[in-house]
Amino acid sequence: MFAMSLPSSPDFQRLFEQLPGAYLVALPDAGFTLVAVSEAYLRATLTTREGMLGRPFFEVFPDNPADRNATGVRNLRASLERALATRAPDTMAVQKYDIRRPEAEGGGFEERYWSPINTPILSPEGEVLYLLHRVEDVTDFVRLSHWGEEERERTAALQSRNLEMEVEILHRGQELQAANQELREAVRERDASLALTAQARAEAERQREWLHSLFMQAPTAIAIFRGPRYIIELANPLVCRLWGRHPEQVLGKPLFEALPEAAGQGFEELLNGVLATGVPYVGTELPARLARLEGGALEEVYFNFVYEPMRDAQGQVEAVIVVASDVTELVQARRRMEMLAAEKVRVAEERLRLAMEATELGIWDMDPTTGALLWDNHLRVMFGLPADTPLDYPTFLSLVHPEDREHVDRLVQEALAPGGTGTFSVEYRRVPLADGTERWVYSQGRAHFDASGRPIRFLGTGLDITERKCAAAQLVRNTAILEAIIQSIPDALYVGDATGIRIANTPALEMLGFESLEELNQHVATLGERLQNRSAEDGHRLTPEEEPFMRAFRGQPTTQEVIARHLRTNKEVVVRCAAAPVRIGDDIVGAVAVNTDITERKRAEMELRQTAEFRERFLGIVSHDLRNPLNAILLSVNAMMRSDCVVQHHLKAIRRIATSAERMGRMIGDLLDFTRGRLGGGIPISPRPANLLSICRQVVEELEVGNPQRELRLSSTGNFQGEWDPDRLAQLLGNLGKNALDYSPDGAPVDFVLRDEGDTVSVKIHNAGPPIPVDLLPRIFEPFRRATDEGHPTAGLGLGLFIVQQIARSHGGNVEVSSTRAEGTTFTLHLPRSVVL
Template identity: 25%
Template structure:
């Protein structure tokens, strides 16, 4: 038999996967391209065929069905079909092909390697048994034909030719047979050689036997078999070597044909056209042929003297000890009985002769008149083949194989020749039973595999076993041995038999049977009523209709876990094979249950592993060296900067490595794949992303997988991105290296921070002081400014009085400016932040700065096209003028003043300590005397001045610094003694355009009284001055000294058209009063007035006026309010 597996699987990689699986398990295979190729390969021979269901659908698959139909009767080639599974309905064409194939084992998808391998191995075993049966049948048939030739009255030459042809036909190795006959002079003569050339047979005809006369002459001389495997080099063929080689004969085995007396009658030779040693299969038929040829030759030589020598005839017959030869007279009585018959049947000739020829037939055959029928058939047809059970003298049975033929002559009668073929017959029966068991267990495994759960699997097994044994009932029971009970959930029952499902007590089996089952001993009862006594389970069995039972327990871990029981409703003689079948079904069912449980646990374990790997952000890799394939999941690809859907090869791995790590990483991988080293692949390396160019650190581990020969099949393992860890390690190394320097820097920075904090606290305290002073001072200035403004406007007095009033107003304005600077320093000056075109503002102030600094100072203005800055234009102009005056005072002998504006990007660590972003930088630089480090450190302190007494307030730089901070910017100063000073204001960029926020000057219209104004202020002088201004503007004024008094006025029902209120007052504040008005009289406008510009809790859009103020400033606010 050609022991290979033919594979036809056109879809995907099914064929290659199957071939690889077979190769790993030592099974040869061949992948066929299409059904026609498969048919061609089948003609060359095969152990089995593995085919997918879709391969059976094409039209040329009909050729496969035709080939199957054309197989010899003994051949039933097994097919293992990989079915599509329940998700894909089977086509009509596929169903038809499956029916045509016949010997089919279906495997449903998804496939399992163990199931496929088991099915193929079972198919191979079945195919081998088919060949064994074929050979056994062919051998038996040939032996029968040879026996027929032996008993026929054919010429010796024809009989020997027929015997040789039968032997040649049985050979699978191209054997050429030859029979030589030994004559009275010791020479070998040609007897039969139908396949040898006549030139050869003529050349050896008449050779004398001797010790060195080829194979045949030597065998006849030695009277023992002679096997020459290589004629060209064997010394026995020295004189005949050239003759044999000339005719293509390379090996010759020869056996002497001897008579019953041991005389050499001739030789039987087997020639081969290749050098080879004898095999047991070759010798099985040869021994029979030699004995039969001896009988034939003996018979031929004695036929001429048969009538004259009965004794000689008897010797020949007696010599055939392997055959029983019995002669019968016309009435079927034994007339002759050779020694072979005596040995086989057990009766001596004296005992047998005269007895009926039915002496050795079974009682059943005698009852059926088989002996008589056999003689009648022999008389009618010339022969009657005999293949049946016979009985010996001791009543044991044997399977007799032979034939009966009529005897010629006047006396007539019959001769019956037969031999014992019990072993062969039982082997054939065992083979058939084995094949039946194989098919049964194949179907059982398929049903178990398809079962949804253990309960369904057990039900399927019970049904199949019950049908197989033709039992009344088959049940599977779970056992709770601790509680002395078992329950049958469901069972198989034959038609008309009730189910035994239910719960039972183990005690019902009786104490002995229950104890035996706990020990794993099978309970076998052939006749319940006859074998069991009361209390041994007889009552329970009979109550549910059981007259015979086999109960097979399953004991696992020393505990009775389950039972499988087969019931019969009548006594039954259970055979050992049936009992063994039940036991194996129980073991397989339990194995299936355990396997399903193990698979479920494996899936759960794999799921836990998958979740652990995903949560740990671990990737894996698998290098399939045999198929040159690299497997990377998406996580691993990401570590090399490759998208999840992009295929990868080992080139991507090598090119993705950092050049400095490529050599070491490659060496580690090669060491892991080396059969001698088999090292652990444990390496950290850097990758450079193929698509993103990002540098990453990766930790990889893995090992090689090797086959039995030491070849590395694959290298697989895990990867983990450790970029963050490496960065942390590097940072730690740097920290360790620079720790001392950093500590020193940190100490210095801490001291600096402490100093800055002290300065900040000092500034904050000063700010609170100056803010409070400014607030009170504004309250004092308000009536002064208001009164002087009224005197100026009314022109009271003469020129001298007006000069005095103007001087007083100038002093008041200077006081007002001083207060504004104090407020700016204290960051309590109200800012009207808008988008300011700094370049335009700087350019517009160029003339003012030049007139302020004088002709000795050269003023340079450089204003780029910069984005609008967020600032208060009035305060910014004042700050710029302050800085210009400071620069002028630093250059008494003249110099250059440079004013510039530009957009600058600020990053981390900038001297301004601003947040990163784009800012407008306003620079005022002079070439004056500059400042030393001590002066520079105190430059922004309030009231600190270097100009001398009466020449400066010491609030200029403080005001600028406060302004920048209020706007969300910063001020920086660079200065060195004798090198000039550069002051830079860093202003935030506005999100609005300057055009959108700029407002043109609107002259104040004449405000005429349109009602009653409620004036609220706790300062009487302020209230008096403001009331006069409101009266001049045409309003009737109602005064209130507190907010509570104002609420009373409002709630009193008087007409009020406008409320003007101070903000900070004892008790209720002006803001709280305004909110009260918004709630009770929302149509009434409210104007807040305060000398403390920072109004906490006041809405940004609430109209307000800062003290001190003139009449026109009050008028402007009222105009805007009422408008």
Template identity: 30%
Template sequence: MSPRPPVAPLQEFIERLLLIDRALQVPVGDSNKHEFIERLLVTVDTAPVLLSYIDASERYRFCNQAYERWFGGSRERTLGRTMREVLGEAAYEQIRAEVHSALSGKHAQFERVVPYDSGGTRTVLADYLPHVLPDGRVAGFVAMVSDVSEQRRCEATARMAQALRESEERLRLALWASELGIWDYEPIKDNARWDERCRELLGVLPEEPLTRDTFLRYIHPEDQARVEAAMQAAFDPDQGGCLQLEYRVAPRHSKAERWLQVHGKMVFEARRPSRFTGTLRDITQSRLARVRVDRLYAVSSALSQALLPDEVARVVVSQGALALEAASASLVLVSEDGTAFELRAAHGFPTDSLESLQRFPIDTPVMYREAYRSARPVFYESLEHLLRDYPVLRDSPALVGRSFAALPLRVDERVIGAFGFTFAYERAFTPEDMQFMESLGQQCAMALERSRLYAAERKARAEAEQLRDRLAAERSLLTAVMDQLPVGVVIAEPGGRLLRGNAAMENVWGHAFRPSASIPQYSEYQGYHPDGRPYLPEEWPLSRSLLHGETVLREPVTAVHENGERRQIDLSSTLVRDAEGRPVAGVVVSTDVTQHQRMKEALQREAEVREKLLGIVSHDLRNPLQAIFASSQLLLRAEALTPSQQKKAERIQTSVRRMDRLIRDLLDFARARGEGSLPIQRRRASLEDACRPILEELQAAHPGRSLLLETRGDMEGEWDVERLAQLVGNLVTNALKHGAAEAPIQLRVDGEGPQVVLEVANQGRPIPTELLPRVFEPFTRASTGGDALKGVGLGLFIVHEIVAAHGGNISVNSTAEAGTVFRVVLPRRLAAA
């Protein structure tokens, strides 16, 4: 028997499956292609034939759910295995020639009895369509295999019935085996004969009489007019006497609708209907499969119009309830922190009945929790069964319906929420129902995930636009700031290309910013080192920052303007890095310091002249002072001086000593400024030798004051004793000037540590807080009161310089409670360089 061509819709499916890779490359806007693919995939699983894709190595890469019904076990066990392994050796040998033909690029069709390892044989009608790539290679083939065993048996039975018409009982048995009901009606007598299968399909009770009215009474009200019209046409001899249609029955003892397919033939005698015979067949499942495909397609179409998560959620519950004929539907998603369910949409519930379910803990005892935890559908066929597991829901206003289902919403291996349904009547959930619900749940989950990604992408795009606007504003601000800076600024890429420079560059360099593509082109900028050498491109501070990561601060450069004017410029540069430490830019700042340099040089010359003059004046003043001091000594030795004359001579000596100290301080100041530090002559000596004589001298000059010396520990060290005596004299003299007259002045020397600590303390009014930071600066007085002739404010400056020359440090602490304490820390010898 020659093989028959495949059914047209399946032939279209195979041809489209071979082109699916091109269909997936269609632009996003081509919604018809996507809708076809979604509907196609549903058709694959609901198709009653084996559909698979076998690659060039004869391994299964795709198969539909029919493989599970044929071979048992999940279809995942078939994927990746060879045809020989799946079908068995005997079955494979029966079809091996056609397999090789398909893999050579030829279309193979055949009908054959094939033995299978699982037991028994099947008469199969097979169609192998090769998958030829654009380059001519055969990647595999699509196999469509139908089990026509039953069809062939029915055909044989029909032939036997045709040949043996007298064996009506055997015909009825064959029709019963094929699940067909037989009926026979005599219009003249209104007498009907229905077999048990017909009664079962129609839902007619055994005791009910069999009449035409009985038949019409069990037809669904919406289909009665259509059925009556078809029967009326069958009774018309001019219409051929044939009856063929599909309709619904609604038995009174059952709540379930059933779809039947009726075929009948009227026999006419003298154009009068005499006998009407035919068959009934239950097509509920096949009809329901088609309806479900259409409903899934409708859901897919509606979801394709929704973009945002809330829109998708509303479409999901409304279209899902319609597809399942549910009384109500609801959708919850897991919160971002994973601790709660959030109600995103609901349909068919009383107003305000879901207020408490807008957000609730994820461990709340409801069906959603079990569907989420198990990642599997949860079904309750009656309200009683539901309340047995969830008694807390008994009085809930959201509890509507008589049977219930909850589906997990899965994306890959992740459960993102649950989908709940309630039905108006109690029902048993068949495997087909569960499969349809799972397909619906997967479709809705993918739509929700797609909408979430779309919302995230739209949010990211909005944030990117805001960032772009902010960057544009910041760039505009940066441009405005750079153009108004009084210094020249240049920004470069890490590779050396100069991106931009501000307006001040022209004032600094004498010409406008010159963009350069690389470091070698920096030769367009001319500058000179302090020694007169011209800068090479790689020597510029910006080049060193870009090449070596060096940070340059205020490097002096001489620039020559086009008019020949020489300008002094300080260059500072650095390499800018991002958060990961990658170089992103180089920046150099040019500051014109020509005027500053000229002013600095003028001030330096002025200081040098002033300090030289001060040194000369101080030195020349000592000669007449020495003459005055010598004359005063001669007067004091004369015996004829009256007390008044002697007092005046002593006052002359005191004034000479004071002026000598002032001149000496001025000379030390000039020497410290000119040479950078005071010269000292170190020798081994005791610090006590420097303290005690000067203290005795000052005590003699101030007999009314109390001067105390306290020493402990080792006083030995390598010091300039004369300078240290000057230090002690200045500190004690300062204490005498500013300390309280009735309080003693203490000189404490501690030599018990590795360094010697000297402290001079006095009581009295503290040094003002604002003067403490600069008390050791020249020409600064520790107090604003007193006699202006007592000093010019160089004593503490000289003390600081003496301490610094010895490598020590000095500090002061002055409060009303503790008094004023100058603390000097001196190392015993100069540290090695």
């Protein structure tokens, strides 16, 4: 798995990931590889850290393939490149950038709008190390803005046309019909799944090859024994050398078949114990009798080793990992030393103690009189010396880096000086290898003196500390980088614990009205009283316990809009405060808060809401009040048509007035339904037991009365009893039937086909007229939308199909449409048998 290349300091790493704001860090490479992300960003984008880190930015966040006009990737890439080129923050305009929904939530893409800022993180030399990407989700605000703008234009159009109710198409809606969207998403999900599977296999293979290479090149003996027979699954060259076997002689074989002489020496019991209990076993200088030479006799050897259990995904012990080192020479040397005088025995014990204080230590032994040196194999490997190379003190100094040589020699001489402490400890660099590699060594030792104070033995150890030195240097650099990232965040960020505010970036100090962190901490006790924070929701004064920062400190992540008094200008501002606890393990050690000034945005939102409310009330009032004069017109016209006093040549004009008034009534009814639907979240219905077939017959009969020259056919199969609002369904079916008659050629029949589908029923209304244009088909159910006005001078407002879909949805169903030149046009209503209100 990709290893995050950002700093790994426990405090700053945890702090960055728990920031309440949505932040992302990318490398300034060709693909803008992602290396760090806050939890808030993961929640906002419906992603996971494992699915993002190590991958190119736009591989994780591609454009929505269903949106042909998507420009998110192009605009964001341009902004990142500008920040990289100018080395200055780049603030983008609000962007439409859809995000991919997780498979568990249905897949596909979700429409989102963002306000992004891209900030370069510079090294002390001015190089761009990282790019900090900060976003804020402004989807709801943008949608509200779009809705307000559309409604203002529609209101102006209605007024300019003297309430003729013929509204032009204003804006485009969704680009794809739901069925096409689901199909494309399914195909895309399948392709993505195949790509991810291949990528996972490749990544797993790379991991396996890397681990195998690591084991095979490790400077210690490693083997893996699997199962109760201890099949040798892996044995690196060093362990084969210890066993005196070639890899092909042991791999894939049970341990005690490959090494029969090891049976009966107690290793079976040790391995069985680890396999049964899962408790590691550490063996120190355990003897073993092995035949290291082919056909040779058994020889006694000594090992330091660890039997470590290896568990499967369910936590069961399935194998034993062995890490061993040959300490035969060390044991034999100690035994020889034990035969010497008491002083030499004490020196040998000291040597052993030093060797056991650290892992992978090299041991050295120097005779101060002659300068002769003895190095064990670890030190020789560390310095790249063959086993047979003679060593003395001048040779050792020649292997020390020239810049460190004088310092090392001085410390050695001080340790050997009579009357001194006799101790020696130093970090130094060795002479670079042929490939230029520079390594660091830590060495410590102790000098031993005779009765006269003359040094007689100088013993010590050496340890390669290159990785530790690099890690320490990198930690310092990473800490500085993380501090730069925090200071580069454009929002006000501050972190505190029980002792006060520990971190506050420049925007935080400016928002709070202080010049420095020290000044802020001097007034932190009275900060709440000075700010006088109030809830933006109901205006009440926040108590200390209600403050978002204090709630986060108690372990409650909080996002709250607060009205505060700016300490510099004394003006009230609206601040969105997002606060979260900072945890180490299960302990809360502090809290972090990000404050964003949203005063202007809240003002704009309020204006848009007021405009929207005025528009809805205006439409409702106008639509309702227009019914009264229309009803009067219809009553008068009907009375005139029934009167014997009406002149015959005036009857046609009276009927035209009646037809226009009825049409106006339908349009007003559509507007009222539209207004109710938009204000109340849907068209209200009153379900009761009803028969869908009876409703369809009634609708067909009414259409036949108004269109005696047209043929309407009704067919059904099954049971059509259920619980619906029969009046609303008659309105729905009447709208669809009238549309079918209006758009089908004379003489062509219109078919109503009912189907019993178990828990649901369906009605298909088909006509053989010209097809709906392909570009309009996905938007046919949008308000104020018509397929065409050609040949229909009395076309309505374009609300009929919108109301049809709203009535269907109020019943828990939906309406679909298909239209081709060969098959004609078919609207299909799907209904559950009962409505859950």
